[in-house]
Amino acid sequence: MPSAPPYSYADNAEDLHTPHALLPFLQSQSQNTLTRLYQKPSSCLSIFRLLAPLERQIIMNLLWLESAIAASTMAAWVIREGKKLYDDALATLSRLNILPSSAVKLALNATFKSGFRQAITGGGTSGSFGVPADKDDKRQGIDLEALDGYALERWETILHYMVSAGSANSPSQGVLFLLERSGLMAKTHNSSLQITSAGFQFLLHSPHDQLWDLLLQYLHFSEERQMDLVEVLGFIFMLSTMELGREYSTENLSGTQKAMLEDLRDYGLIWQRKSSSRRFSPTRLSTTLTSSSPPLPTSTGTSSGPQEGFIILETNYRVYAYTDNPLQTAVLNLFVSLKYRFPNLVVGSITRDSVKKALMNGISADQIISYLVTHAHPQMRKNSPLLPVTVQDQIRLWELERNRLKSHEGYLYTAFASQADYEFVLNYAKELEVVLWESPAKRCFFGSLEGHANIKGFIERRTLGASG
Numbered sequence: 001m002p003s004a005p006p007y008s009y010a011d012n013a014e015d016l017h018t019p020h021a022l023l024p025f026l027q028s029q030s031q032n033t034l035t036r037l038y039q040k041p042s043s044c045l046s047i048f049r050l051l052a053p054l055e056r057q058i059i060m061n062l063l064w065l066e067s068a069i070a071a072s073t074m075a076a077w078v079i080r081e082g083k084k085l086y087d088d089a090l091a092t093l094s095r096l097n098i099l100p101s102s103a104v105k106l107a108l109n110a111t112f113k114s115g116f117r118q119a120i121t122g123g124g125t126s127g128s129f130g131v132p133a134d135k136d137d138k139r140q141g142i143d144l145e146a147l148d149g150y151a152l153e154r155w156e157t158i159l160h161y162m163v164s165a166g167s168a169n170s171p172s173q174g175v176l177f178l179l180e181r182s183g184l185m186a187k188t189h190n191s192s193l194q195i196t197s198a199g200f201q202f203l204l205h206s207p208h209d210q211l212w213d214l215l216l217q218y219l220h221f222s223e224e225r226q227m228d229l230v231e232v233l234g235f236i237f238m239l240s241t242m243e244l245g246r247e248y249s250t251e252n253l254s255g256t257q258k259a260m261l262e263d264l265r266d267y268g269l270i271w272q273r274k275s276s277s278r279r280f281s282p283t284r285l286s287t288t289l290t291s292s293s294p295p296l297p298t299s300t301g302t303s304s305g306p307q308e309g310f311i312i313l314e315t316n317y318r319v320y321a322y323t324d325n326p327l328q329t330a331v332l333n334l335f336v337s338l339k340y341r342f343p344n345l346v347v348g349s350i351t352r353d354s355v356k357k358a359l360m361n362g363i364s365a366d367q368i369i370s371y372l373v374t375h376a377h378p379q380m381r382k383n384s385p386l387l388p389v390t391v392q393d394q395i396r397l398w399e400l401e402r403n404r405l406k407s408h409e410g411y412l413y414t415a416f417a418s419q420a421d422y423e424f425v426l427n428y429a430k431e432l433e434v435v436l437w438e439s440p441a442k443r444c445f446f447g448s449l450e451g452h453a454n455i456k457g458f459i460e461r462r463t464l465g466a467s468g
Helices: 022-028 031-037 039-052 051-062 069-073 080-095 110-121 144-163 173-181 197-204 207-224 230-239 254-269 326-332 352-360 366-376 388-402 417-433 452-467
Strands: 185-187 192-197 278-282 311-313 320-322 337-342 345-349 408-411 437-438 444-448
Touching: 022 039, 022 080, 022 207, 022 452, 031 230, 039 110, 039 173, 039 230, 039 278, 039 388, 110 173, 110 452, 144 173, 144 197, 144 207, 144 254, 144 326, 173 192, 173 254, 192 437, 230 254, 254 444, 320 326, 326 345, 337 452, 352 366, 352 388, 366 437, 388 408, 408 452, 417 444, 417 452, 444 452
Parallel strands: none
Antiparallel strands: 185 192, 311 320, 320 345, 337 345, 408 444, 437 444
C-alpha cells in the first residue's frame, strides 16, 4: 500500500461538514436493508456524494485494496489534532455498514465496494442508472427551459399553497396529506389547512433542504404503505444520477417504482407527456438531489426567490421588498401589512396586528426576524447590526404581550357567606389542584372546568349539612 503524508483535517474548513439529512435515516436501517441498497451502483454513488469530504477520502483510500489493512496503518496518516474528526468519520461509515464495526482491520463492505467500483468505472447491465428510451424521430426533443418551468411550477404550487391555502392552484391530495402528516400544515376549526410554526421554519430552508425534508417524510410514509423501502430509495438515487433532458424507459422499473411515478410527478421531480406514457424525464429537482448544484433554475426572473436578499427594513417598521415573485409576496403577507404593489416592488409595514396574526398562526418572533435576516438586501448587510434593534425588540415585545395573557375555561366562585366558608371551599379546591386564580380580598376564586362538578357537590353537601 503506498504511503501518504500526514494530513490535518482539523484545519480544513471544508471538513466542518453538516451531515446530510438523509444519513441519520440510513443509519437507522437494518444491515440487510443497506446491503440490498448497495447492490445498486447508483445508490453507492449517491450515498458517496452525501458524505463528508473526510469520509469520502477514507472510502477512496480503501476502494482498490483487495484485502483489509490494519486500522493502525490508516490512523498513522492522521495527526493528533484531527483524530477526533477521523474517529467520527469511521463511526459514521460503520453505522452505514460501509466499514465493519471492528477497530482492528479496515475494509469496505464487499457489496458496497463492488457497486461503487462499477459506478465509477462503468460496465454491468443492471440498469441501475436508468435505461434510456429509444429515440423516436417523430418526437420532438425535450426543451430544458420548458422542463425547468414545469418543475418550478409544480414546486412553487406546493410552497404557495402553504402560505395561502385558499389559492386557486392546489397540490394533489397526496401532497396535501404529506404536508399535514409532516406537521408543516394543520387543520383549523373549519377543517381547512393552515401553515404551522414548523411550516414557516421550512420556508426558511434552501430549496434543496426543503425537497429532502419532504422526501424524508415520503420515505417514512412509504414504510407505512408497505412499500419496499429499498425500491423507493433506489429509485430516488437512480433519479439523482440521471442525465437532465433525456427520456428514460419505465419498462425496467419495479411495481413500487412505477407507482412512485405519479407521486413524484406531483412534486415536480418527474415529467411525463401523459400518465400512461412508457417514458419519463427527470427534472432538475431530481438530478441535483445528491449534488451541490441548485435544484431550481436561477437564470430566470420566475425562480423561487432571488439569489440575493431582496428585503429592506427601516427603523419606522416600513418594509420594501424588491421582488415580483408571488410566493415571496405571499410569505411576506404572513407577517407584514402590505400597502402597495408595483411591478418589481412590494411595500408594507410591520405592525402590531400583522405580527399578532403571524403569532396566531404559530409563527414565532424569532422566525420572523430570521426570515428578515436571511433575505436582507445586500445594501442592508452593510449595517451593524443587520436589522434595526428597535424593530427586533418590538417584534419580541409583541410576542411577550400575547403570551402574557392566557385563557382558560372554568367557573368563578364568589358571594361566600363568610370568610370561613370561602377558605374551607378554597382549600378543598386546592387539594384537587383545580384552582387557576384566587383573590382573598374579594373572597372569590376561579376553578377549572374539570373540577367544577366536585366543587359544586362539596358546596351542596356543606350547605345541606349546615341547614340540617
